[in-house]
Amino acid sequence: MASFNLLYIFDPLCGWCYASSQILATLADRWPGQLNMLPSGLFSGAGARTLSTAWAAHAWSNDQRIEAATREVFSIAYRDKVLADTDTAFDSSPINRALTAAQQIDATLEPRLLRHLQLARYVQGENTSSTQVVARLTAQFLIRIGHQIDSVVLARQLASCEALARQTDERIQTTQALMNRFGIQGVPQLLVRVDERTHTLSSKALYQGPAFLMNELRLLLGSEVA
Known part of the structure; x- marks a missing residue:
């Protein structure tokens, strides 16, 4: 068989990316060393926004279409606890940085952590645009599989570590260059x-x-x- 690599382009707050996460798990189980996670930055940096009532209604309507098409659950807890909280941002930066931190421990952890954080948001109703929430959930995930990490320390790293922010931005820039090269406009791909x-x-x-x-x-x- 020819030499190959799998390139998965995504954003953690994209509903369609969440809906594809079981297929991503299949790829991660079958070819962990050949799967490359490529964050697109769709909802981070300039793509981040305030979670307004209008945007929340748009997101929920879109999520309901995705659920009907794929049977992935978008729970009432997600609607009432996450989308209804218009004092928060719609920003995937905390997850993108957490994924970069996990990749530096072990690249094969990244798709598993992404799925963990997606389920926390869309099923359990956790606000994964919050640095503190993402740090807590990430620390729980890593501790469960044998990596010792303090959620308070991780929260500081996600919020203010310049090296981690730069590494995450470089990953996003690389992904965007790849998307431009192949004319890719949406995620997942x-x-x-x-x-x-x-x-x-x-x-x-x-x-x-x-x-x-x-x-x-x-x-x-x-x-x-x-």
Whole structure:
């Protein structure tokens, strides 16, 4: 089988990215060393915004369409605790930085942490635009799998560590350059780099289940994909 890498472009606060996270888990289980997580910055930096009543209504309407199409749960707790809190921001920066910190411990932790934080937001109703909330949830995740970390220290790092902020921004800039190169405007998007060529998979591959995904990959990578 040809040498390949999987490039997953996402934003942590994108509902469609949450809906594709089970397929992401399939990729992470099957090819942990070849999966590259690429944060797009869609809802961070200039893309961050105030969580207004109008934006919350727009987000909830969109989330309901996603749930109907994919059966991923967007709970009432999420609607009432997260979207109703118009004193907070809609900003994926804390999660992006937490993912970068996790990647520096072990790159294979990143997709698992993303799923953990997405479920905390969309099912449990945790405000994952809050640095303190993201630090607490990330520390819980890392401690559970054997990494000792203090959530208070992590919160300070997510809020004010210049090196972590710079590393996260560099990842986003690299992703945006890749998106511009291939004319990608939305997320999530899965790219497959085979030897020196990069292929864009159909968005259906992220929502139609593992069998559909494996068939799409088999077309690119050959019959060794089971």
